[in-house]
Amino acid sequence: MEIRKVQITGGSSYIVSLPKQWIRSTNIQKNDPVGLIVQPDGSLLITPKISGEVVYRTRVFEVSATTDRPYLLRLLIGAYVAGFTAIRLESKGRMPPFVLQLVREFTQMAIGQEVVGETDSSITVKDLLNPAEMPFENTVKRMHVLARGMQQDAMTALRTHDADLARDVIVRDTEVDRLHWLVARQDNLIGIDAALSRRMEIPVNQAAYYFLVSRIIERIADHATRVAHNALALIDREVEAATLDLMDEASALALEIFAWSMEAFHSGDIRKANTTLQRVTDLEEKVREINTQVIRFEAATAIPLGQISDSIRRIGEYSGDICESVINYTVGQET
Secondary structure, eight states: OOOOOOEEETTTEEEOOOOHHHHHHTTOOTTOOOEEEEOTTSOEEEESOOSOOOOOOEEEEEEOTTSOHHHHHHHHHHHHHHTOSEEEEEESSSOOHHHHHHHHHHHHHSTTEEEEEEOSSEEEEEEOOOGGGSOHHHHHHHHHHHHHHHHHHHHHHHHHTOHHHHHHHHHHHHHHHHHHHHHHHHHHHHHHOHHHHHHHTOOHHHHHHHHHHHHHHHHHHHHHHHHHHHHHHTTTOOOOHHHHHHHHHHHHHHHHHHHHHHHHHHHTOHHHHHHHHHHHHHHHHHHHHHHHHHTTSOHHHHHHHHHHHHHHHHHHHHHHHHHHHHHHHHHHHOO
16 A cells, blocks of 8 residues: 655645556556546545446457366356456367357356357357346345245145146256346456446445345255255155145245345345344244154155255245345444
């Protein structure tokens, strides 16, 4: 950190000199304008970028016929989440066909990504989404609706032996993932471009808060998917109605806790968050009752039922994590 003293000129203007190294690195000339942005913590951001243009960043990956497909997909997702404006894949020879197919799959998975250039040896994917058009709050609300519906349908599939419904729940997990990647991307973009925080009207620390809750919801959706997988494992097996009733009650309570935690999140109500946390204990008692019932069955039935019971408990506990995040963030904002 460089320390500069504030001086007064003309009797009323306060001035401070700027570091010469920074001036040279940004190529600022005499009489060039700079932008001044007051941060939420009271600090002052000085930037040479005053046009509001998006920071353009490109990530290049070299590919070949021997490139590992899952690894390449992880690289594409990583570059997307990191906030790169464009991703370019280059090959020394003709682009392998599997890479072209993988890029198509990626653009369907990631929101706002489109192929904008393609040759025999390269392909360029560019982000065409304006981050300000996808507010964090709307995205997180959509994730909550999707995750809640997935768990409800997974439990219905378990009771009705509906394999198609269970598979549909599994497919819907991808939609929750892509929304979470979008939140992660926007959080990173705000960290890279402070002006974006102003355009989206959201402080940097609040963007990180949305990302944290988004991550928790994504994990809740993963457990709903796990319930659906286990419902498929039990598709040809009968489970007594009393056990299913207990599981339905526990799942309903877990989803109530989830809904209450999201209400506390959107309203910033720390009392509601604290009250909701206390209900997690009630859910744990119901889950213990289920586990007592489950151990009476043979292994092929008991194991999937036990995993479903565990996922119901985890949904409630993750909802409790949302409540803890609400309390921690909201208390931190109070003055």
